[in-house]
Amino acid sequence: MTLFGLSPERWWLSYLAAVLCMALGGFFTVVAVARGTGASLRHAVSKTTLALWGVFWITYIVLLGLALAQSHEVSQIHSMVQKRFGHPLSIEGLREYYQKEGAPDDGFWKHLQGIMGQLPSELFIGDSLVRWSSRGVPDRLTPDFLTAFEDYCADNSAPLQEAEKCFDAIPPMHELDLSGSLQFGPCRQFATLEMGRLCVFLHRQDKDEALCAYQRIAHCASHLQREPFLIGSLVWLNVENLRLNAVERLLESRLLTEEELRRIASDLTTLEKRISENHCQAMFTEAVFGQEALRDLETGKAPGSVLAFGDLRFFFPQFWLLAASDKAFILLQCLAKDFTQMEDPPPQSAYILSKSLLLVIKPSGNKFRELTARVLAMQALLRAEEYRREHGDFPEMLSDLPTDPFTGKPMQYRYGIAEISEYVLQDSASSPWEDIKxxxxxxxxxxxxxxxxxxxxxxxxxxxxxxNSLLDKDDACATVRLE
Structure with a gap:
């Protein structure tokens, strides 16, 4: 589609021509009025009108100059952000970034999705229904629940074994899916189920199967850590927390050898380094999506758009200036170390897009910090376990405690009676069925x-x-229960 022979990328020339025609039209109107009244050109328009007209054009030129200067600054910041991430801030750049992780295999993910769809999200204890799939198994396994869960696994052994085969190694990548709907749900569902399996294996004292379950959870997490999207990172954080829960259960079992303990310690060291990389990775994708959203608005490609607002910038330079300032602020935040270091827009500013975008993504940064804190705590807990193996009991005090990422001070250590938050089986306050508990x-x-x-x-x-979110308590903790 062209306009006066110009491609869409150069339509702004037609708008600039329209602005010049508007100015010339006003001038020739004054000339026509002067000729019609017989007055000189100087006296054809009142001084008040000339003053207002002058104010309009001076304001227009000043705003246009400011908008052009701000747009130039946006281009400079844009280049700085691209240099930081090493890829263009575009969907094409995101694809380039994504493809370095390996060849996709969509057939694998469709197969896994079909398998996980065969697994029910609830089980029965007698005639009572238990919805467990979102939380996993309770931290304290009652005999009734243990029997019900084992029956569940036996009844669904075929799809369960197929799902476990899928995670015996790190899964392949999938085609870039901007919605992220294909793989995140099955990954989270599998990791939650496998955590339950690990707890049951440890209850049976079956260390080998428990370690296999732990490894499958680790493979699931390893796949998710390659996902560039923020939503994928949040699912990855959830699965990594499940893996840390698995480490706690393994330590409580006291079945691990020295070699197995060292292997887990190595896993945690790798994970600690990976957290900051994933944080940066999520910032890159959010920068891409933010710039793509602005670009779609400017070019009229956004859903429901009937006009390319960017092509009107010469008619309304004041809005151009506001939009460019908004865009510059968003880009500047992408130069921050992580989401938590991003600044809030000034309260009185008109940064509409910045306010809406940062409101969503800034809190996500604390999720990464929480995982960092828990990994550091778990590494220190492994040192306490090494002390126990050497001296026969845990230390009353632990030296060289890791630094709390939230305070910059050493973390807390306790050996003794403690308050422990656990997931347990509870009677449901409400049921959609009158005859089913x-x-x-x-x-x-x-x-x-x-x-x-x-x-x-x-x-x-x-x-x-x-x-415990219900009690507004948010400590990030590594715990080994001794009773």
């Missing part, structure tokens, strides 16, 4: 002997190592 898996805090290392979390309050 329901259980749910909810959080409960109890006192028990344990070894704990914890960060006080984002709220800055030491909650004694408890993480």
């Amino acid at each position: 329901m259980y749910e898996i909810g959080q409960e805090v109890r006192q028990a002997k344990a070894v704990q290392i914890w960060s006080i979390g984002l709220n800055g309050v030491d909650d004694g190592g408890v993480a």
